[in-house]
Amino acid sequence: MFGFLKEKLKKFIESARHPKGKEEESAKAEVQEKNKEKLEYITEEAGEKADKKPRKKQKPEVKEIKIEKPVEEAIEEKLAEETKKQSEEKVGFFAKIKSRFSTTRFDQETFNELFEKLEALLLENNVSLEVVDKIRADMEKRLVNIEIEKSKIEQEIKNSLKETLLEILIEPFDITEKIKENGGTFVMLFFGINGSGKTTSIAKIASLLQENKISCVIAAGDTFRAASIEQLKKHGDKLGIKIIHQNYGSDPAAVAFDAIKYAEAHGIKAVLIDTAGRMHTKDNLMKEMEKIIRVAKPDIKIFVGESITGNDATEQARQFNSSFGVDAIILTKADVDEKGGTAISVGYITGKPILFLGTGQDYHSLEKFHPNEIIANLGLE
Amino acid sequence: MLEAIGNALKKGIDRIASAVFVDKTLVDSTVKELQRALIMADVNIALVKEISEKIKQEGEKYVKNVEKKEHIIKILNDEIIRIIGEEKKELELGKKDAILFVGLYGTGKTTSIAKIASWYKKRGKSVAILGLDVHRPAASEQLEQLGEKIQVPVFIDKTEKKPLKIYEKYKKELDKYNLVLIDSAGRDALEKSLIKEIKEIKEAVKPTHTIFVIAADIGQAAKQQAVILKEACGIDGVIITRMDSSAKAGGALTACNEVNAPVYFIGTGEKINDIEQFNPKAFVSRLLGMGDLETLIEKVKSATDEKTQEKLKKNLEEGKFTLADLAEQLESMQSVGPLGKIAEMIPGLGKAKIPDNALETQEKKLKGWKHAIKSMTKEEIENPELLEKQTSRISRIAKGSGTSTGDIKQLIKQYKMIKELASSAGAMDMENMHDPNKMMSNKQLMKLAKKFGKKKTIRF
Numbered sequence: 001m002f003g004f005l006k007e008k009l010k011k012f013i014e015s016a017r018h019p020k021g022k023e024e025e026s027a028k029a030e031v032q033e034k035n036k037e038k039l040e041y042i043t044e045e046a047g048e049k050a051d052k053k054p055r056k057k058q059k060p061e062v063k064e065i066k067i068e069k070p071v072e073e074a075i076e077e078k079l080a081e082e083t084k085k086q087s088e089e090k091v092g093f094f095a096k097i098k099s100r101f102s103t104t105r106f107d108q109e110t111f112n113e114l115f116e117k118l119e120a121l122l123l124e125n126n127v128s129l130e131v132v133d134k135i136r137a138d139m140e141k142r143l144v145n146i147e148i149e150k151s152k153i154e155q156e157i158k159n160s161l162k163e164t165l166l167e168i169l170i171e172p173f174d175i176t177e178k179i180k181e182n183g184g185t186f187v188m189l190f191f192g193i194n195g196s197g198k199t200t201s202i203a204k205i206a207s208l209l210q211e212n213k214i215s216c217v218i219a220a221g222d223t224f225r226a227a228s229i230e231q232l233k234k235h236g237d238k239l240g241i242k243i244i245h246q247n248y249g250s251d252p253a254a255v256a257f258d259a260i261k262y263a264e265a266h267g268i269k270a271v272l273i274d275t276a277g278r279m280h281t282k283d284n285l286m287k288e289m290e291k292i293i294r295v296a297k298p299d300i301k302i303f304v305g306e307s308i309t310g311n312d313a314t315e316q317a318r319q320f321n322s323s324f325g326v327d328a329i330i331l332t333k334a335d336v337d338e339k340g341g342t343a344i345s346v347g348y349i350t351g352k353p354i355l356f357l358g359t360g361q362d363y364h365s366l367e368k369f370h371p372n373e374i375i376a377n378l379g380l381e
Numbered sequence: 382m383l384e385a386i387g388n389a390l391k392k393g394i395d396r397i398a399s400a401v402f403v404d405k406t407l408v409d410s411t412v413k414e415l416q417r418a419l420i421m422a423d424v425n426i427a428l429v430k431e432i433s434e435k436i437k438q439e440g441e442k443y444v445k446n447v448e449k450k451e452h453i454i455k456i457l458n459d460e461i462i463r464i465i466g467e468e469k470k471e472l473e474l475g476k477k478d479a480i481l482f483v484g485l486y487g488t489g490k491t492t493s494i495a496k497i498a499s500w501y502k503k504r505g506k507s508v509a510i511l512g513l514d515v516h517r518p519a520a521s522e523q524l525e526q527l528g529e530k531i532q533v534p535v536f537i538d539k540t541e542k543k544p545l546k547i548y549e550k551y552k553k554e555l556d557k558y559n560l561v562l563i564d565s566a567g568r569d570a571l572e573k574s575l576i577k578e579i580k581e582i583k584e585a586v587k588p589t590h591t592i593f594v595i596a597a598d599i600g601q602a603a604k605q606q607a608v609i610l611k612e613a614c615g616i617d618g619v620i621i622t623r624m625d626s627s628a629k630a631g632g633a634l635t636a637c638n639e640v641n642a643p644v645y646f647i648g649t650g651e652k653i654n655d656i657e658q659f660n661p662k663a664f665v666s667r668l669l670g671m672g673d674l675e676t677l678i679e680k681v682k683s684a685t686d687e688k689t690q691e692k693l694k695k696n697l698e699e700g701k702f703t704l705a706d707l708a709e710q711l712e713s714m715q716s717v718g719p720l721g722k723i724a725e726m727i728p729g730l731g732k733a734k735i736p737d738n739a740l741e742t743q744e745k746k747l748k749g750w751k752h753a754i755k756s757m758t759k760e761e762i763e764n765p766e767l768l769e770k771q772t773s774r775i776s777r778i779a780k781g782s783g784t785s786t787g788d789i790k791q792l793i794k795q796y797k798m799i800k801e802l803a804s805s806a807g808a809m810d811m812e813n814m815h816d817p818n819k820m821m822s823n824k825q826l827m828k829l830a831k832k833f834g835k836k837k838t839i840r841f
């Protein structure tokens with residue numbers, strides 16, 4: 001995972017050096033024709049400013065972000081820039097030329113040009129468009145109209161992307177520690193859309209808890225899908241974990257309740273509640289989940305998503321998060337695709353940590369998710 | 382589903398059609414918007430770039446303004462069709478077929494198999510299911526339970542761990558059926574051992590079709606999975622599942638195009654009847670709010686069996702339409718799907734015009750009617766006119782069924798309307814149900830439209 005993204009990112013950062021060369025050339029020309037150039041430079045700047053406004057109107061795709069910033073504010077900012085520039089003029093002609101040699105100012109145009117490449121790269125790697133927009137806004141704030149030393153341009157881009165991603169990807173907590181610290185019975189509820197891998201993930205986590213000497217039971221709360229209970233029972237047999245179940249069609253909340261009561265009576269540390277896969281578009285199923293939550297009062301609600309999901313990942317995560325409040329995330333099928341964009345999308349939408357990546361069929365194919373590792377993988381350290 | 386593409390397309394067309402000049406900025410901004418819609422729908426990025434480049438180029442060509450408009454709109458249309466596919470393709474089945482289903486983990490292979498088994502069983506084929514998923518716990522049990530539900534024989538071996546051995550075991554028995562659907566384990570195209578396994582299965586079984594099951598919400602990974610699987614086992618058809626989610630299926634659809642395999646079915650829910658044949662043109666028409674009668678009629682056909690249709694036809698011919706018939710109609714209507722889905726398919730009843738909860742209350746009302754009819758005596762069912770004469774009956778029924786007297790009155794009104802319509806239409810030719818053109822004559826349609834318009838009894 002992320003191998004592909006890393007490679008592309010390298011290429012992108014290298015391509016970011018190009019404007020540097022351009023700047024140098026124009027600066028040389030500047031020295032040769034000082035006076036003329038200065039005049040031109042000023043008019044150029046003015047023209048650019050004039051350019052900027054209409055461009056914003058023409059590009060509806062940045063609207064969402066731009067709207068956040070009220071127009072007045074934007075104008076004020078511009079005015080501030082203007083006065084800053086005027087004072088810069090006073091710094092002295094030779095000093096200015098010198099600074100043009102060693103530093104470069106990221107203007108909107110260069111940024112747009114550069115980001116377009118980065119945008120395509122992120123999109124190709126399955127980051128959803130909405131999150132790409134957020135990354136764009138963040139990087140724009142960090143880079144545009146800021147004097148950057150030329151030698152640091154590469155570092156700046158890296159840093160900016162790194163900071164943005166670090167904001168999106170939250171360092172996960174240690175679930176086993178959390179359960180150990182917890183006094184009574186720790187209730188974990190798993191939900192997600194159909195076929196995302198809830199049952200398999202639950203079996204993996206149960207196995208992990210067992211290894212950490214934490215006793216657990218599993219509640220077979222999927223009472224809808226054919227053979228879902230049998231599937232859990234088989235896992236239970238293999239792992240030696242008790243499965244609390246009722247019949248198909250029974251109330252999942254009741255199954256959860258039974259399991260919690262059983263755990264409390266037997267001094268069992270953790271209860272894992274499996275639920276039927278549900279589309280976030282189905283109102284009745286979402287209401288059913290509300291009831292399960294009301295009855296089971298879970299200590300942690302885990303959203304199980306697929307790392308191969310495209311733009312819909314944001315919609316799924318948003319709906320589940322706003323309906324039930326997601327506390328943590330497991331992304332399954334991470335072995336299927338080396339593109340890692342879904343982690344970034346889902347992390348951004350929920351603002352919650354990704355605990356694990358599901359990476360295969362057996363019980364040990366459950367990797368802890370480390371944002372720093374991912375960032376290192378991207379070559380951003 | 383696919384609404385985002387539809388909206389962007391509609392917007393783009395509107396904008397270009399209403400513009401005085403089609404200049405570069407207009408084309409560029411339209412392309413940008415379309416681009417975003419396509420990306421949001423998970424269409425492959427390379428393809429998105431290609432499409433937008435093409436439209437931009439065409440936009441720059443010098444043609445007279447009016448023609449230019451039409452030209453660009455046509456390109457927009459063509460490119461969308463290129464993504465979703467052109468003609469409806471039906472799975473060609475002979476007397477003896479075996480279909481192998483392959484796909485990633487958890488995309489809905491097993492559920493789709495049950496749906497398809499039920500689909501072809503209703504269309505007169507003798508169907509059997511062979512379960513070769515030996516990896517996932519309780520995969521055989523799942524097939525077994527589904528098979529029981531739809532009354533289709535299922536051949537499984539819960540202890541055998543080699544798929545080929547299971548096949549050998551049942552080979553002879555399977556020969557008796559018209560259509561054998563073969564379930565295989567979910568596999569990742571990058572996992573070599575699983576690819577080897579599916580190759581072996583394919584070689585031994587020699588299925589007449591190999592169908593790739595893919596989920597509507599898959600992102601940019603779709604293409605690679607489809608390409609590798611195609612190489613390994615030759616995909617010749619696709620089923621897209623989870624079409625009932627908010628996903629736009631662009632990834633899945635472009636993947637199909639990539640491997641040149643037509644989409645035969647789409648899965649639209651968890652229940653056995655939640656399956657539709659995929660008709661790209663009808664699909665585009667639905668997403669542009671122009672309805673899709675063909676699919677609706679297919680659905681009605683698969684929801685009601687021939688016997689009930691016969692009975693209804695007979696009753697109508699004799700002018701004996703009772704509340705019991707209405708109840709049956711309501712029943713089969715519910716098995717077609719929720720009203721929202723039905724409304725989407727009726728021309729002119731696009732979702733946009735109906736508030737969501739209006740349909741919900743309507744649905745509740747229908748459910749109430751069902752209970753109300755069950756609370757009636759036999760006499761009342763056969764002679765609903767009785768209720769109007771003796772209103773105390775109405776309050777009794779309302780109490781007994783948990784509805785209000787108003788509900789019951791509405792039910793009677795509805796019943797009378799249908800009865801009147803049925804008797805005036807004589808015997809509506811139920812046999813031609815599957816042909817929308819023959820279903821009702823224009824005259825009847827006009828009559829119907831007038832009735833609905835005047836009385837406004839159905840408040841959508």
